[in-house]
Amino acid sequence: MLGGVCGAVSSATGIDVTWVRIGFVLLAIASGVMVFVYAMAWLLIPMEGETGNIYSRAVSDRRGIRLVVAVLVPLLIAVQLITSTLHVPFVGFIGWPTFLAIGVIILIWRNANENEKAFIDNDVVPLFGADTHGQGRHWLIARVLVGAIVGACGIALLVMGHTTVAALRPVGGAALVVAASVIIFGPWWLSLVRDLIAERQARALAEERAQMAAHVHDSVLQTLALIQRSADDPQNVVRLARAQERELRAWLFEGRPPGAIGEDATMLGEGVGLLQRQVEADHGIAVQVVMVGDCELDEALRALLDAAREATVNAAKWSGVDQVSLYAEVEADTVMLYVRDRGCGFDPAAVPDDRQGIAQSIQARMARFGGTAVVRSALGEGAEVQLSMPRRARVK
């Protein structure tokens, strides 16, 4: 979770990772030494996939060592001199370990590789709030100061011994120290927890997607089996193949889960897709759809879709070809829809009665909502039905 040490121990010994982590945490609570051991392990065990560990790399980093020594040692000496002349007591005591720690950290930073740097960036840096700017920085400083003061009071209370409220003192001191650590480290802890939650959600999403993928695979396998069985019925084969192709395409490239489109479409694009699927399935032809723009369906547009369906089915039945193109364009104030086929066409002047009826039916559907329908055709050159429906003006 943090530095991958538990993962390494787990894979080396074969114990489940969670148990290893619990063990580490318990030991760390029992004795703070474990935190130190963890840090040492992180330094010394090579990251999965790396050959050297950080320690060996740091030691062989001559430039880094030279840099550290050249910069820090004079600084250290200067600080020591200044504090000893001014007789400031504590600094000498904590001075050189601090410098040593800084030097080591610099060496580690220079020699950590990408993943380890990512760990430092994501988990350690937020701990010190070094990645906050501006407002965040002010809050951070305020938080650290308040926390430090509270912590200092707590420690002082714990350390100083002798008055009447002796019993309360340790408790109060301890409480203050705990409060201090919460104030200082709280946000970091929260962000770790948040990351965990996000990770879990991502995993749930991935599982859901894997399930859908399995469903689609089943569907494809079934279709392939059916196709083999219908090998002597080419029309059926084409129908099956096309339906499966549409479903797979919709899932792969539009993220639509299989079987999700019910009979109730809310957008024009969905409605057109539904029309396409139904006509293809019922009449065994291919409907090529090109759409520009999209909008919500209202009564008028549903009538448009019905008219388009009639026109498409008509083309499927009478044109004599197995492909119909449907083009829909959503403009600001109208929706235009064209259904075109390259079939035998007809002569508008000499039209048989049932065909005339359909043209009239389409026109009637459109006219009820203020739209228009024009049927253009010529013998031998296919036919085109041009539908146009005004969009109801939105109240701004």
Added chain:
Amino acid sequence: MFRAGVKAELGDAVDVVGEADEAEAAVELITERVPDVVLLDVHLPGGGGHAVLRGVHPHHPEVQFLALSVSDAPEDVIDVIRAGARGYITKTISGPELLQAVYRVAAGDAVFSPRLAGFVLDAFAHGDSPPAAGLDPELDQLSPREREVLRLIARGYTYKEVGRDLGISAKTVESHVSSVLRKLQLSTRHELTRWATDRRLV
């Protein structure tokens, strides 16, 4: 398997001088044999069709690329056109149409499937409103005539039929289409560049 099918469809009408199943090999073969037309799969392993275009186009600009894809996704299509392909067809295209497309591209014209025309109309939407700040009207907008041509192509018309409908010659239609292709390749319209930056291609 797909390549065998394509070769069968092309038959003897076209001389197949080479095939490759991976981007690096393709670039090598193309620079060696310099064919007239390359049928390029958008999702070629090893970097996609994009990698091949990038590898060949600067050195051999005379080689024309016809992009193929199963996906029909607008990003793939626009991507590959902006990288230098002269045309785009889907893998479900019929044999004779494939041949026609190859000839068209070899002659230097653009091949626009109805789908591609739809995508372009979408990407260059709102062409009638005044150009937003930073948009070069020449490159980033379609002229009304180009829109009409594209619209007819999207409706499934061939170039000849488009010409007949608008009262212009097929050659004029082709020049309009080429101009649209140029705009597609050079425009900095944010819809187009967004796709490219999403894939860190810009």
